[in-house]
Amino acid sequence: MIEEPKTGMNIIVKTVTRLTTGLILLFGIYIVFHGHILSEGGFAGGVVIALSFIHLMLAYGREIVLKKMSEKVSELLGNIGAVIFIIIAVLGLFTGGYLFFDFFGKGKPFNLFSAGLMPLYNIAISLIVGAGLFTVFVTLVFFRSEKK
Amino acid sequence: MLPLVVVIPIGIAFLISFLGKYYKKLSDILATVACISLAILSFLIFYELRTMNYEPLVYKIGGWLPSIGISMVVDGLTAVMLIVVNVIALISVLFSVSYMEKYTDKWKYYALFMMMLTSMNGLIVTGDIFNMYVFLELGTISSCVLIAFGTEQDELEASFKYMVLGTVASTFILLGIAILYSYYSTLNMSDISLAVSKGSSTIVITFLTLLFVVGFGLKAAIVPFHAWLPDAHPSAPAPISAMLSGVLIKSLGVYALVRILFNVLGVVGSNILIILGVISMVVGGFLAIYQKDLKRMLAYSTVSQVGYIVFAFGLGTPLGIFAGLFHLINHAFAKFLLFLNAGAVVYATDERNMENLGGLREKMPVTAATSLVGSMSISGVPPFGGFWSKLFIILAAVQAKEFTAAVIAILISIITLSYYLKLQKQTFYGKLSERWQDVKEVPLTMCIAMIIPAVICAGLGLLLLPQIKIVFLDPAVGVLANGLEYGSIVLQNIK
Amino acid sequence: MIEYFLCFVLFCIGLYAVAVKRNMIKIIIGLSIMGYAINLFFTLIGYVHNAAYPILSKVNITQQTSLNMVDPLPQALVLTAIVIGLAITIILVSISIRLYEKYGTFDITEIRKLKG
Numbered sequence: 082m083i084e085e086p087k088t089g090m091n092i093i094v095k096t097v098t099r100l101t102t103g104l105i106l107l108f109g110i111y112i113v114f115h116g117h118i119l120s121e122g123g124f125a126g127g128v129v130i131a132l133s134f135i136h137l138m139l140a141y142g143r144e145i146v147l148k149k150m151s152e153k154v155s156e157l158l159g160n161i162g163a164v165i166f167i168i169i170a171v172l173g174l175f176t177g178g179y180l181f182f183d184f185f186g187k188g189k190p191f192n193l194f195s196a197g198l199m200p201l202y203n204i205a206i207s208l209i210v211g212a213g214l215f216t217v218f219v220t221l222v223f224f225r226s227e228k229k
Numbered sequence: 230m231l232p233l234v235v236v237i238p239i240g241i242a243f244l245i246s247f248l249g250k251y252y253k254k255l256s257d258i259l260a261t262v263a264c265i266s267l268a269i270l271s272f273l274i275f276y277e278l279r280t281m282n283y284e285p286l287v288y289k290i291g292g293w294l295p296s297i298g299i300s301m302v303v304d305g306l307t308a309v310m311l312i313v314v315n316v317i318a319l320i321s322v323l324f325s326v327s328y329m330e331k332y333t334d335k336w337k338y339y340a341l342f343m344m345m346l347t348s349m350n351g352l353i354v355t356g357d358i359f360n361m362y363v364f365l366e367l368g369t370i371s372s373c374v375l376i377a378f379g380t381e382q383d384e385l386e387a388s389f390k391y392m393v394l395g396t397v398a399s400t401f402i403l404l405g406i407a408i409l410y411s412y413y414s415t416l417n418m419s420d421i422s423l424a425v426s427k428g429s430s431t432i433v434i435t436f437l438t439l440l441f442v443v444g445f446g447l448k449a450a451i452v453p454f455h456a457w458l459p460d461a462h463p464s465a466p467a468p469i470s471a472m473l474s475g476v477l478i479k480s481l482g483v484y485a486l487v488r489i490l491f492n493v494l495g496v497v498g499s500n501i502l503i504i505l506g507v508i509s510m511v512v513g514g515f516l517a518i519y520q521k522d523l524k525r526m527l528a529y530s531t532v533s534q535v536g537y538i539v540f541a542f543g544l545g546t547p548l549g550i551f552a553g554l555f556h557l558i559n560h561a562f563a564k565f566l567l568f569l570n571a572g573a574v575v576y577a578t579d580e581r582n583m584e585n586l587g588g589l590r591e592k593m594p595v596t597a598a599t600s601l602v603g604s605m606s607i608s609g610v611p612p613f614g615g616f617w618s619k620l621f622i623i624l625a626a627v628q629a630k631e632f633t634a635a636v637i638a639i640l641i642s643i644i645t646l647s648y649y650l651k652l653q654k655q656t657f658y659g660k661l662s663e664r665w666q667d668v669k670e671v672p673l674t675m676c677i678a679m680i681i682p683a684v685i686c687a688g689l690g691l692l693l694l695p696q697i698k699i700v701f702l703d704p705a706v707g708v709l710a711n712g713l714e715y716g717s718i719v720l721q722n723i724k
Numbered sequence: 725m726i727e728y729f730l731c732f733v734l735f736c737i738g739l740y741a742v743a744v745k746r747n748m749i750k751i752i753i754g755l756s757i758m759g760y761a762i763n764l765f766f767t768l769i770g771y772v773h774n775a776a777y778p779i780l781s782k783v784n785i786t787q788q789t790s791l792n793m794v795d796p797l798p799q800a801l802v803l804t805a806i807v808i809g810l811a812i813t814i815i816l817v818s819i820s821i822r823l824y825e826k827y828g829t830f831d832i833t834e835i836r837k838l839k840g
Binding site for chain 1: 782800803807817818821
């Protein structure tokens, strides 16, 4: 007889979550780093990364996830992403004379560095989106429990 | 230099949300410094445009040529709007430093404020129609959050209403952009303008005009679509009401509408705008008389005055466009000032119902005097700018043979005068009741922030002097009056 | 042609929900449906029958099919529009949660502190 856990869902869900969360996180990171050859890798990847944490939170309950990734940390990450994005954009202004100028060179197709600064922008965007979505989820879902 | 008008406010917004939590005073300083530099920058851009003999400055983002990349375009109209928006934002920040002390989380307010400023600057500067949509949405979202900033019942309700109607509006605008893209296969405004001037079917242009009038008309609160404005503008904190009524609906609504209709679609002057403008004048004016709430009356007055502006632009003649633009500037400063006055009254007395106020002139001399200037300017009493702009609107209407509309405009201006006299009488004149014996004048920074726009309001009539008019207003009117030549002029100036 | 008409039907369903329904959550859903209808319309504009996907790959380059590609620009624009839609939905939901806290109902006819 397995005891009913105190927080979160039952053991089947927890086990499946334990096995899949890492894979989901990895998939999100893959989309982010692959995004410069698709359109908008940053947004989709960021959403998937945030989903992996939300998945964990649904299965195990709030406290366990907030220990790993608290709201303050995620807000900070989002802000860092935004600041990185703007810094890269303004660096273009100083090096090439244009905002968003690609001072990295466009690179060759099918090589490792093939789209200039796009991967860096994608990483910054994924930080903003992932952290933002996670924070929004936490604040919306646990809105009333915070009040009490 | 040009992209800085967008980069500075958005960078400062993220910086404030990054650091403001830990250093409370820093957000005040950062926001003020950013707004001062933006105001200086807007004048510098105007100066640079003037040295270039009013040839449009085109800036290629990322070094990509327009129609592949996004471009920023500064011509006469853009430069004037930039100056108006940034000067008003600077005064608004001065006012907020003291006013926002009663709210918690002041740094969040500043971050959102800078976001709103980003959206307005970006929308004015951009030369790409989808980019315009993105900035429009940014402005809607940030202003909606600012309206709900107090999280009281009426603020949340007004914010919800505004957001729902604003989203419907932007859906229509996105549909218009989709149809534009499907016909002309480009999103660059000058490219579309060039393609339209080479010949296009009337049905498509009419349909697009309707879509954009509904979309931007909702943002500009022209009458059939005005329902959100009298709720939303009074509910916000005073500096934000002032910004919303002063510049946000003008840049997000009127400027974007006029730019797209005149310069992109080539519809210079249309009967739809004339009819909607006249209806807004009448409805807004009559509803404003019956209001008891101070800020609500000002909001209905905004509906009425935006009606004047839209009507004047709808005439499509150079004189009409000139009158509309001049009234836009006058109304921006006057209504901004009046909302600040209302904010000062609320700050001192915590009462918005005009029937309970009265006699505040003795206790709050600066507020009363500046409010008198604003009211007289907006209702069209001779030495102030508002008189001249209304005179020009009526002259333009007569010149365009719209006699009925001209008569209506004159009648509504009398009604405007009547409700502003009511406002003055009930709030600042009359007998001071027992309740307000120990009311004090507002802090010094707020007084300064009210005196500056009052001086500007009084001085705006000077724009009509021929030497200043040629420098400041004529190039802006020329851009709109040229209509579809906008496309080829901009494309010639790409370097 | 039929797909454009269906987009229009979807748009009208959303508009109906926004205009007629009284529940705030249903209004938000209606707004989302309107947004999706426009997004679908925008994506269909860029669609080309029997064309390749708009990603540059070695197969594409060698077979010279790069001219016959689906237009990628509407897809990028729609992604941007989806992001904006997400932000709008989040703000509307958070406002309605706050309103529910104040009034204890989602019915907009009972939330009437401000009159027209």
